Amino acid sequence: MRKDADIPAQGDDALSPVGRETLHDRVYAQLRQSLINGLFDAGDVLRIVDLADRLQTSTMPVREALGRLVSEQALESLPNRSVRVPLITRARLDDLARARILIEGQMVALALPNLTVDDFKVLKQINVDCDLAFEQHGKDIGRVTSALNQRFHFHIYHAARSQVLIPIVESLWLQSGAIIRKAAHIHDEQGGLAATNHHWALIDALERRDPAGALQSLSDDISRSFNLIRGRLEMAPGTAGDEVRHG
Structure with missing residues (x-):
């Protein structure tokens, strides 16, 4: 008792x-x-x-x-x-970009037949939220858009239903967090194409069940962030184009 x-x-x-x-x-x-x-x-x-x-x-x-x-x-x-947090170097950029396109491309291919109408509604809403965040700018732009970007991609990747590949993708994102944050700030400074235009193209290809188009859109999306950093590396004074810190 x-x-x-x-x-x-x-x-x-x-x-x-x-x-x-x-x-x-x-x-x-x-x-x-x-x-x-x-x-x-x-x-x-x-x-x-x-x-x-x-x-x-x-x-x-x-x-x-x-x-x-x-x-x-x-x-x-x-x-x-x-x-x-590791410095961003050209070698690290190239290595991470290759690995992400390779592994995440496979995740997209596996997820494609499993995505439903409800999934596409979720993905589209995340894109709308991300576009609004960029329109509002602000000092937290990198943190906010990085979180939305992660939600977008991992909603797709979890549809691949691979318990083996998800931890590998998470490891690659763990090493890419500072890069994505930096790229968001650079994009916000430079403007240009909507930050989510490759996401919209990816959704379109997935809805059409077009694996080649989906892989190309994913590759374009990943490459854009890394290319923004490469451009900054080439401009950074005193680094000989080899590394860049925050700021």
Whole structure:
């Protein structure tokens, strides 16, 4: 028989303390998602104490999470035992672009026969939201549009129903977050074609069940972001066109 003291009073949250393993996983998941969404810029140094303060947790789960992210090549270690978001280099751009087009192209091909009318409604709404975000500009443009861009692509990729390929795609996006954020800022500065024009072309090809057209639209979409960064690399003073930081 339970004592009255064991029964939560009405209105109490009745939440149990977060276990060590759960807390570590949650800290890792939040930092991982922040990197995918481009919350951090290339070259940003991530300090354990600062992150622990922002996440309102101890330093141990943050240290463990950063170690995992270093092993996933999303972050790189520095000699002073801190870590940073990798600098954007031409070699890294080329390597990531090739890998993303290859793997994500396969995801699109697998997803194509599984996409429904409801899926296309979702994809179109995400595009509308993204266009509105670009029209409003603002300092959070990179973060907002990066998150919408991720929602768009992963809605398609989950339709591929591949438990093996999804983690691979997530790893590539984890390494590309700062690049996509930077590209969004450059696009916002330069203007030109709508940022989602390749997304609309991709939707059109998927609705027509055209795998070749869908792959071309995906390739164009991925390449545009990377090409924007390449152009900035060539213009960046003092880098010899080899690397660029945030800003």
